[in-house]
Amino acid sequence: MPDTPEPAPAPPAAISRRRLLGTAGATGAAGLAAGATGGTLFGTAHAGSGTTPLTSVGSTAHPFHGPHQAGITSPLQAHGHLIAYDLDPGTDRRAAAALLRRWSATAAALMAGRGEEADGTHMSLDAGPCALTLTFGFGAALFDTLGLTDQRPTALAPLPEFSNDALDRSRSDGELFVQIGADDALVALAALRAVRRAALGTATPRWQMTGFNRTPGATAHPMSQRNLMGQIDGTNNPLPGDDDFDRRIFVPADGDPPWMAGGSYAVVRRIRMLLDTWEDLPVADQERVIGRRKADGAPLGGDTETTPVDLTALDDAGNPVIPVNAHVRVSSPETNDGAAMLRRPFSYQDGLLPDGAPDAGLLFICWQADPLRGFVPVQRKLDRGDALSPFLRHEASGLFAVPGGAAEGEYVGQALFEG
Ligand SMILES: C=CC1=C(C)c2cc3[nH]c(cc4nc(cc5[nH]c(cc1n2)c(C)c5CCC(=O)O)C(CCC(=O)O)=C4C)c(C)c3C=C
Numbered sequence: 001m002p003d004t005p006e007p008a009p010a011p012p013a014a015i016s017r018r019r020l021l022g023t024a025g026a027t028g029a030a031g032l033a034a035g036a037t038g039g040t041l042f043g044t045a046h047a048g049s050g051t052t053p054l055t056s057v058g059s060t061a062h063p064f065h066g067p068h069q070a071g072i073t074s075p076l077q078a079h080g081h082l083i084a085y086d087l088d089p090g091t092d093r094r095a096a097a098a099l100l101r102r103w104s105a106t107a108a109a110l111m112a113g114r115g116e117e118a119d120g121t122h123m124s125l126d127a128g129p130c131a132l133t134l135t136f137g138f139g140a141a142l143f144d145t146l147g148l149t150d151q152r153p154t155a156l157a158p159l160p161e162f163s164n165d166a167l168d169r170s171r172s173d174g175e176l177f178v179q180i181g182a183d184d185a186l187v188a189l190a191a192l193r194a195v196r197r198a199a200l201g202t203a204t205p206r207w208q209m210t211g212f213n214r215t216p217g218a219t220a221h222p223m224s225q226r227n228l229m230g231q232i233d234g235t236n237n238p239l240p241g242d243d244d245f246d247r248r249i250f251v252p253a254d255g256d257p258p259w260m261a262g263g264s265y266a267v268v269r270r271i272r273m274l275l276d277t278w279e280d281l282p283v284a285d286q287e288r289v290i291g292r293r294k295a296d297g298a299p300l301g302g303d304t305e306t307t308p309v310d311l312t313a314l315d316d317a318g319n320p321v322i323p324v325n326a327h328v329r330v331s332s333p334e335t336n337d338g339a340a341m342l343r344r345p346f347s348y349q350d351g352l353l354p355d356g357a358p359d360a361g362l363l364f365i366c367w368q369a370d371p372l373r374g375f376v377p378v379q380r381k382l383d384r385g386d387a388l389s390p391f392l393r394h395e396a397s398g399l400f401a402v403p404g405g406a407a408e409g410e411y412v413g414q415a416l417f418e419g
């Protein structure tokens with residue numbers, strides 16, 4: 001993503017020394033102190049973290065409270081979990097509201113690095129917030145289950161079926177949706193466990209997916225992400241500074257229904273990549289499939305990654321420089337009546353399929369004020385004529401209404417449950 005945080009500054013001397021000592025050295029020193037005071041293993045870890053500043057990766061914190069939920073415009077994190085829940089039979093509106101209240105309190109504590117309040121696992125005890133975000137959404141079925149059908153947004157109408165879909169319904173949809181992202185694997189997993197703990201007796205997981213992105217500091221300077229096809233991905237995303245960014249991504253204050261003010265709609269697609277086939281394709285052909293260069297992400301015929309895509313350019317033979325079925329041409333707002341979305345994905349790799357192929361690809365998540373003016377028209381077109389399609393399988397799908405952020409003292413979705 002272009003809004004990747006600045007690279008971590010050089011670590012303070014204390015951390016450098018600890019790195020030189022290595023984990024065993026650091027633990028050994030703290031362990032001695034614990035032996036003297038009779039501290040527990042968890043206490044020992046706390047004693048160490050209290051005296052040593054965190055790196056910037058650990059100390060990065062996103063606010064839970066605000067006009068929009070975190071995890072939409074926040075820079076991509078290195079680790080992600082997506083989980084959908086269905087309410088347990090007999091759960092009423094009051095119990096569902098209580099769950100959202102518990103989830104909001106959990107998220108606020110964990111995102112501020114106060115894991116001990118909410119995390120029953122002790123997994124994240126000695127870590128900082130690590131850019132943790134938790135984002136909550138509602139699926140269409142929730143509104144019927146809770147007798148709130150009149151509050152269901154028209155934008156939550158089921159996505160159309162696309163000809164190339166091969167959807168597993170047991171890993172699709174869901175009444176409640178939680179997106180978790182963090183720059184540390186244990187912090188992310190601790191949040192997932194805390195979310196589950198708070199849901200016990202009210203909601204049961206329907207599906208869960210785990211993904212990743214590059215770790216902050218992995219590249220010499222901040223860069224857009226690369227996906228598992230090796231492409232620079234995210235370049236032409238709308239930017240929060242753009243004039244029409246809010247209009248495209250967030251439901252306006254006077255939007256419909258009123259409880260979605262400041263919210264957004266998340267389309268989630270588990271897209272498997274046929275990597276064995278893709279990697280056999282010569283790079284020049286791969287570049288024509290996307291319409292951008294592999295090495296630096298520049299559009300074909302352009303200089304750098306940020307050079308505007310010129311869809312009118314012709315080569316010496318009079319053919320389009322960016323092929324007619326290139327992914328960037330078929331998906332661009334220019335060729336889709338301005339339809340746009342904010343793509344904020346995680347890659348995934350879940351081992352091997354029975355035929356030996358990698359079960360790997362993209363947890364494609366896109367955000368928009370209205371899926372009928374974002375994902376749907378673009379995917380319709382990609383489904384028909386995208387050169388990338390033969391290398392992809394859409395295997396799971398979900399559409400969720402993600403309410404605006406909670407003000408201090410409020411919980412996510414309060415305007416729906418109590419409005
Ligand atoms: C329906 C929307 C889209 C799906 C599904 C999708 C899947 C998908 N895309 C890539 C790789 C790249 N996509 C790129 C650009 C791009 N993709 C979409 C939409 C969907 N992609 C849009 C709207 C755009 C921007 C087009 C533009 O305005 O130029 C790129 C190029 C770099 C970039 O701008 O991000 C790549 C690479 C994969 C691998 C994939 C499914 C697995």
Ligand SMILES: [Fe+2]
Pocket residue numbers: 327331
């Ligand atoms: Fe794309």
